[in-house]
Amino acid sequence: MPPPLLPRLPTSPLKARFLPRILLEFFSSSAKPEWNSNHKLIITHPVLSIMESCNSMAELKQIQAHMTRTGLLAHRFPASRVLAFCVLSDYGDLNHARLVFAQIPDPNTYIWNTMIRGYTKAQLPRSSLFLFCQMIRAHVVMDSRTLVFVLKACEQFSEVFLGEEIHCMIFKLGFDSDLLVQNGLTHFYVKNGLLESARKVFDELCQRDVVSWTTMIDGYSQKGLPDEALRLFYRMLLMSIQPNEVTMITVLSAISQLGHLRLGKLVHEYIRKSDLNVTINLMNALVDMYGKCDCVDSAREVFDSMGIKDVFSWTSMVNAYAKCGDLQLARKFFDSMPERNAVSWSSMIAAYAQSNHAKEALDLFHEMIAMRVKPIDATLVSVLSACAQSGCLDLGRWIYDHFINGKIIKLRMNLANAFIDMYAKCGDIKAAARLFNEMPERDIVSWNAMIMAYAVHGYGKEALILFEHLKSKGMVPDDITFVGVLSACSHAGLVVEGQRHFKDMKSIFGLEPKSVHYACQIDLLGKVGLLEDAYELARSTPMEPDEAGWGALLNACRMHGNVELGKYAGDKLLGLDPGDSGIYVLLSSMYATRNKWDDVKKVRRMMRDRGVKKTPGCSSIEVDGKFHEFFVADISHVRSKDIYLTLDNIYLQLRIEGYVPKS
Template sequence: MATTPLPLPPSTQWPAPAPPPRSTDARRAAVRALDACASMRELQQHHSQLVRLGLAADNDAVGRLLRFLALSPSGDLHYALRVLRSLPRPDPFVFNTLLRSPSLSSHHHPLLLYSQMLLLSVPPNKFTFPPLLKALCVSSSLEPGKQVHAHVLKLGFHPDTYSQNNLINLYLTCGLQEDARLVFDKMIEKDVVSWTTMVSGCSRLGLVNVARDLFDEMPDRNSVSWNAMIAGYVQSGRFKEAFDLFERMREEGVVLDKFVAASMLAACTGLGALEQGKWIHGYIEQSGIELDSKLATTIIDMYCKCGCLEKAYEVFNGLEEKGLSSWNCMIGGFAMHGRGEDAIELYKEMEKKSVAPDDITHVNLLSACAHSGLVREGKYYFEHMVHDYSIQPKVEHFGCMVDLLGRAGLFEEAKKVIDEMPMEPDAGVLGALLGACRIHGNVELGDQIGRRVIELDRKNSGRYVLLANLYASAGRWDEVADMRKLMNDRGVNKEPGCSMIEMCGVVSEFIAGGKSHPQAKEIYFKVDEMLQRIKSEGYVPDTAGVLHDIDEEEKENPLYYHSEKLAIAYGLLHTKPGETIRISKNLRVCKDCHSASKLISKVFDRVIVVRDRNRFHHFYGGECSCKDYW
């Protein structure tokens, strides 16, 4: 959009419009009927009646017509703009109504409508700028927004709080925090919306500490303010701080609404805090909070990612109306738990109910096939997606297929998929093949693919570590050293392993070898007991993944105190035989911990559910739900 300066309204204005036809019962009935209009077909009939009654140029009557056209979900903005062009002397109300249309930015540039308003000598008023700035915000129109900001100042509307709030939001949406802060600081009167807009906008820009400082300075807060700050913590992965703030919110007696509930459910998902998530779900049910499709999906997602798949499915089945997002979430839940057959059955049920799957549905379905080794089914549904739903595969679908074929050891087929992709393979696609090379020990192909992956994703430490592990498994220690040197030269640090476990509503976090937990002494004693008992069951430490070229006895020691082993030991201290221990880990579980967890579940009679970066593992009776296919 060109940045030609906007015209200012001339000092002269249109003369007063001609008086409307004499008030009659027919006129009053026609105008009242517009307020009750429910469809475009009905509106067109009322519009023709206005024309017959001589009211086609009456701003009040036509304004009601435009209100339906611009604001109703059944309206038609193009029709509204044609009606506007037929008005001889539109007033500010008419333009303001059109500026409020939710679909304005996608059909007609808001600045063109405002320019037309000025060229027709229709003077803007204080109701003009808030919807205009909001519409510009939707399209992130910075330069036009600056021009409108100038008009707000020139026409004397700068004291208007609503206009200033929308200016703040526009600048924050465009990433200009300093400009937004300048507007905010110069406001004569700041209301709760002004403060909340700053908090929310700074959080979106990653300035969470700035947002928190603003939040603490707020003279008054409402539930929207609390949610803005909690959501900021959640979106930046600072889940513990979100929980702390939530507790403070409850202490201050602020009522939990569906938006705060959704944010806190996301925090529970991030930490694997099932008990907290159950409490919030229970509160939603008891307090009568509306369970819309978005909130329902958030609840299902929380249960899936906190390892309680049965409860997720119970909530899903209990929904009177299942939106597409709910179907996708449940299929994705089955996928991450390695229940590929169940994912396929749910997909078939979805089709029977005539719910059209989308590209996300098929990413989840193909992922389910990959995690369960369902090669034939994965190939079928990939073709089914293209031929029966005309969904063109995206890079994520190709990545799933490469993962599916690679895990099954079908390297030639996986390479063929990559070679025939209509787009360049990204780090995710090539990384899937590299992971398969690590599983099957294909060092030659892994060497070729790994180098490409590292160059595409230079800051991801996991790529370097995976390739280094592949070299280590083949005893190629010079290449292992090269990987370490390359990481050091590029300033890439290995992400530390971290495991979290919730007990009695409190989430504890463990890192490998860490001793900061208040019960560290008891935990390490339990680890030693735990490992001693499973050794009698045949446990032998798997040292293949330890990259140092050192003696076997020395390699074992760091394996003993991996973060998930510490978390399991803590869980054993606080549970009884037959109970479930749930753990979330930020990295992929290692082979040694996987083997140990199977035996621990048998010896100590526990169900151990571990969520790692890729999927869930359910350990019980010495077996894992993944059947060692992971």
């Protein structure tokens, strides 16, 4: 609805004296808007008091027209209040603010600051800096707020040097001891991830308030350094600085990363006993902390105690149930949500994808699209993971064409990595390589994904070439990198290279090999027939080999017919997981290749006695975006008769051409 019109303004001088009273009565029921952040400002002028309750540009322009006609707008303070509404109110108009600013003959520091702040709020940092330069050229005396607003503008640039230049200016102008400015500097460096620079500014502060400590604690928490964040919080308490609710939210975030439940409960008790303003955001942080610490009962207790819940409260509970593996309750909470946003949908999709429920994840994604909810990066990362699990290459390609080529979502690094992984696992190695080569910047995850892609597709030499390229770029490989490198050597049968890279892990890069790396080496040695060497490596590992290690040895024994060593590996495997039907199948196959039929019968009898059933073979295919699964002797598909009839025709044509199937 359009805003209500003001009463007709009186034109005679006598009636004009009564105008403020009329307007005051008209706006008496209006709530105080949130655009006026200066709560200490006391305004006694009736017309200006009315403007403080203004909540639309239509109302503001009518009041401004009256102020112009009566000459009130010619004064600096009334003009500054009109300007403040235009740039700070959610109902404001920055273009109108420019016109007002241009008409002020001699704007003071507050007015310049207001315009700079307005440009920053409107995500126009270049305009903020341009106005700041004009302010300098006009020799206007700046104050601490000027520099804080300019630093806020600098945070919106990817280049750090702009903020560093403002830092130099701060020293030259003598603001290096101003707490407000130094807090702004700390926040700037934290926002850009430069924790060393932020800590240097923080340590040089002559005095620190709760904002100083909270900014630095939040920086460590956001950067994935929860231990350092909590150490700083402990120092803050020792300094008798009273934390506020924002401090506690950052502390709870750090505890969530550590999964330290006992510490989380201590902090919760501290919040209960303190005089903190317990906001909905703080309560949400508590729910999130308990969920990430695998204490879903406490998360539910906090959730149930909340008088007001928002979408993040519900989403935190969805995440809590998903993390503890209760997908049914997570979905029940998701379906019960009074409102959902993209984060809510992403959380439930991620829960399915991370639990290998690819079909449910993709079904929910299709439902999300049907509801016209725009996905975010995290949504697509989870959906692409589900595509990789189920082999839905067509859907993965559609996502790229629709969201990336369609300019709906920007292809950031984490999303590009997910696409590479999806393409590789769905068999399109060329698309994975093309996307990798087109990436303007890459992290170690990008390199790992591409190395692993080459490795699993049998391109061992290409994987090793890429590994050398990685090192030449100054990147430091991690343990995941070496899984790809050693897998590549195993697939390509490169024994010498594999042994060299395995030694380099610890001697050059300081990485202690894990069970997965030993499994790769056992697989490498076993595949080329060096079974005794593979066995000795399995026996000499610092940790007991897992299913992958003994499984690699058993498979190698099956390939090369070493029944005695294979039986030993099989016994080790059955001791680790006696319910895995694949172990019995491998053992049976090994015995069958050596015509040891009595042993084959023993394995089958063992399966019957233990109640182990062979997992039926499964194949899948995607047609027009729909996923179809088929098991051995499966007739559940709606078109099973047509499918089997087509297969019979294919077999008939093969026999006509002379094909004889192996027995």
